[in-house]
Amino acid sequence: MSDSNVVRGTMLLTAATLFSRILGMIYMFPFTALVGTSGIALYNYAYTPYTIMLSLSTVGIPLAVSKFVSKYHALGDYRTGRRLFKSGLLLMTFTGFIAFLILFFLAEPIARFVIEEGSKGNTIADVTLVIRVVSLALLIVPIMSLTRGFFQGLQSMGPTAVSQVVEQIFRIVFILVTSVIIMRFLDGNEKTAATFATFGAFVGAVGGLMVVFWYYRKRKPSLDRNLEESTVDHDVSLSDMYKEIVTYAFPFVVVGLAIPLYLQVDTFFINPALQSIGYDESTYEAVFAIITGLAHKLIMIPVSLATALAMTIIPAITKSFTSQKEGALQKQLTQTFQMLLFLTTPAAIGLAVLSEPVFRVLYPTVDQDLGSHLLMWYAPTAILFALFSVTAAILQGINKQKFAVYSLLSGLVLKVSLTYPLVVLLEGKGAIIATDIGLITSVIVTVAIIKRYTDFQFAFVFRRILLIGIFVTCMAFAAKLATMPLESAMPDLYRSQSEGGSMLFSIVNLLIGIGVGGVLYLWLSYRSNLAGLVLGERFSFLKRR
Numbered sequence: 001m002s003d004s005n006v007v008r009g010t011m012l013l014t015a016a017t018l019f020s021r022i023l024g025m026i027y028m029f030p031f032t033a034l035v036g037t038s039g040i041a042l043y044n045y046a047y048t049p050y051t052i053m054l055s056l057s058t059v060g061i062p063l064a065v066s067k068f069v070s071k072y073h074a075l076g077d078y079r080t081g082r083r084l085f086k087s088g089l090l091l092m093t094f095t096g097f098i099a100f101l102i103l104f105f106l107a108e109p110i111a112r113f114v115i116e117e118g119s120k121g122n123t124i125a126d127v128t129l130v131i132r133v134v135s136l137a138l139l140i141v142p143i144m145s146l147t148r149g150f151f152q153g154l155q156s157m158g159p160t161a162v163s164q165v166v167e168q169i170f171r172i173v174f175i176l177v178t179s180v181i182i183m184r185f186l187d188g189n190e191k192t193a194a195t196f197a198t199f200g201a202f203v204g205a206v207g208g209l210m211v212v213f214w215y216y217r218k219r220k221p222s223l224d225r226n227l228e229e230s231t232v233d234h235d236v237s238l239s240d241m242y243k244e245i246v247t248y249a250f251p252f253v254v255v256g257l258a259i260p261l262y263l264q265v266d267t268f269f270i271n272p273a274l275q276s277i278g279y280d281e282s283t284y285e286a287v288f289a290i291i292t293g294l295a296h297k298l299i300m301i302p303v304s305l306a307t308a309l310a311m312t313i314i315p316a317i318t319k320s321f322t323s324q325k326e327g328a329l330q331k332q333l334t335q336t337f338q339m340l341l342f343l344t345t346p347a348a349i350g351l352a353v354l355s356e357p358v359f360r361v362l363y364p365t366v367d368q369d370l371g372s373h374l375l376m377w378y379a380p381t382a383i384l385f386a387l388f389s390v391t392a393a394i395l396q397g398i399n400k401q402k403f404a405v406y407s408l409l410s411g412l413v414l415k416v417s418l419t420y421p422l423v424v425l426l427e428g429k430g431a432i433i434a435t436d437i438g439l440i441t442s443v444i445v446t447v448a449i450i451k452r453y454t455d456f457q458f459a460f461v462f463r464r465i466l467l468i469g470i471f472v473t474c475m476a477f478a479a480k481l482a483t484m485p486l487e488s489a490m491p492d493l494y495r496s497q498s499e500g501g502s503m504l505f506s507i508v509n510l511l512i513g514i515g516v517g518g519v520l521y522l523w524l525s526y527r528s529n530l531a532g533l534v535l536g537e538r539f540s541f542l543k544r545r
Contacts, residue, residue, distance in 0.1 A: 016165050018304055019165060021301065023172055024297070025298065027175065028294065029363065031176060031179060031197070033364070034179045034180065035194055037282075037289040037290070037366055037367075038190050038285055038286075038289075039191070040194075041121075041285040041286070041288050041289040042122045042127065042130055044263075044289060045110075045130060045131065050138070052261065053099045053138060054142075065084060066150070068081070069084065070154075078223075079227060080241070081150075083241070085147075085150045087238060088146050088150075091242075092142035095142055096138050096141065096143065097139060099135075100139050103131065103135040106131075107127075107129075108124070110127070111126075114127060114271055115127050115271065122191065126191050126195075133199050134199070136202045140202065140205040141205045144163065148164075151216075162215075163208040166208055167204040167205060170206070170207030171207075172204075174200040178193065178196040258388060258389070258408055259385060261412055265412070266288070267292065270284065270287060270428070270431050273420045273430075274423060290366070291374060294366065295374055295375045295379075296378070298351060298358070298362070298379070299382040300382070302347030302382050303344065317336070321399070330457065333454065335534075338461065339534055341465060342530070345383055346468075346475055348382040349380065350475065350476070350517055352376045352380055354483070355372040355373075355376040355379065357507075357510035358372070374432070377429040377432045377433075378432045384440060387443045388407075391450060392408070394450055403449040406445060407442040407449075408442055411439055411445075415434050418438075472521065474524060479513040479516055480513075
């Protein structure tokens with residue numbers, strides 16, 4: 001396959017991933033309006049342990065299979081890749097079934113950990129049910145993921161891209177349609193709607209699996225011809241095959257588990273800590289729903305965009321490190337850090353500064369003061385999530401993946417240790433501060449290891465960070481000043497809980513803040529030549545002549 005096709009395929013897959021994430025954020029707005037924070041909390045009680053179990057059941061194997069198949073196909077050996085695919089389907093069926101059983105039977109113990117017996121809000125029985133419902137998806141998703149990995153190994157990104165989008169559409173349509181029917185036509189309650197919503201994971205998985213199997217059936221004649229014409233067979237035993245797969249897979253698990261594990265710590269500790277200082281069920285579940293669901297969905301958008309662009313440089317880092325091309329490696333690392341911070345920092349800080357109009361526009365049925373306050377604190381955490389994801393990926397690129405594990409564990413230990421006491425001391429924002437401390441620790445460890453094994457000179461990056469920081473500060477002040485006149489002129493309308501005029505006012509104010517702040521940041525970046533230098537040749541039109 002030509003380089004242009006590979007690049008086109010990678011861009012297609014990146015676009016599909018971003019589109020799926022954006023869809024995954026957008027549907028939360030109507031879903032929240034239908035089920036409220038109580039329903040969102042119940043939904044998130046199920047999804048966080050499900051995400052962790054899914055990561056463990058697949059253990060990074062789909063991406064590892066992609067790397068394995070690509071390697072042997074490049075050598076002209078189609079038989080080894082096909083043998084791995086067939087045996088991998090059996091393995092994923094088995095691990096998915098085991099993961100389903102584990103999550104199904106652990107549902108009640110998990111529920112008892114996050115909800116007190118006799119709670120007036122969501123009950124232990126409610127949480128147990130939603131976890132068991134979502135566990136059904138584990139029977140299908142690992143098989144679908146492996147098949148996607150097989151196609152990616154063939155440098156065919158289309159099946160994975162289409163499958164991701166179809167899976168998300170199936171899931172979201174099912175969630176919204178069933179929620180509307182239950183809440184508007186059947187006079188149901190939030191708990192029933194949230195329970196059906198968790199079944200959306202299974203419905204989406206079925207849709208995604210149908211797509212990849214359709215592609216496989218369509219392309220099987222061509223794949224069989226390649227198999228018949230293959231003259232190379234490395235005759236790799238299944239045991240050696242899976243040893244190689246595990247070597248490839250392990251690093252992917254570390255990065256994939258980081259965010260779900262942080263959210264699971266919040267799931268375990270936020271409710272008990274807030275209960276201990278007198279919060280009632282509806283209030284502590286609102287805090288939990290905002291931190292682990294509503295605000296988290298928002299901050300993951302800049303994280304996804306920045307990491308998707310920065311990650312495209314990782315293969316080049318691996319090649320330069322292996323070839324001992326120090327000059328190229330230094331340039332690539334510098335470009336990665338610059339690109340990440342240039343994109344993530346203004347988005348995160350802008351989200352914090354405009355947290356009040358953002359929350360009112362997107363989640364009008366949620367407690368505005370509480371939601372905007374927590375979003376303001378949580379938004380900068382996006383920078384840390386992005387930094388850890390990329391620095392951990394760099395460690396994989398330079399074959400120091402074990403340190404990514406150590407860094408994750410060091411941060412998690414602090415997160416676990418600090419969440420409960422900080423929530424008791426500082427309420428909801430204490431959980432966010434505990435996350436920040438854990439992630440900062442992990443990032444310090446990863447950066448130190450990168451420095452040690454690549455002798456990377458951070459001085460230049462620090463200067464660029466300072467410049468980005470100055471521009472972002474100017475942007476934040478401009479956005480805040482631009483929105484202040486309307487806020488002070490119409491405080492009653494701005495604080496009003498009525499729909500209509502209050503919503504229109506918030507939209508106008510939000511657009512003003514985004515427009516003024518965004519334009520100023522882009523103008524400063526262009527005038528200083530920062531944008532063109534950071535984003536590289538693909539955006540050379542941003543360079544001043």
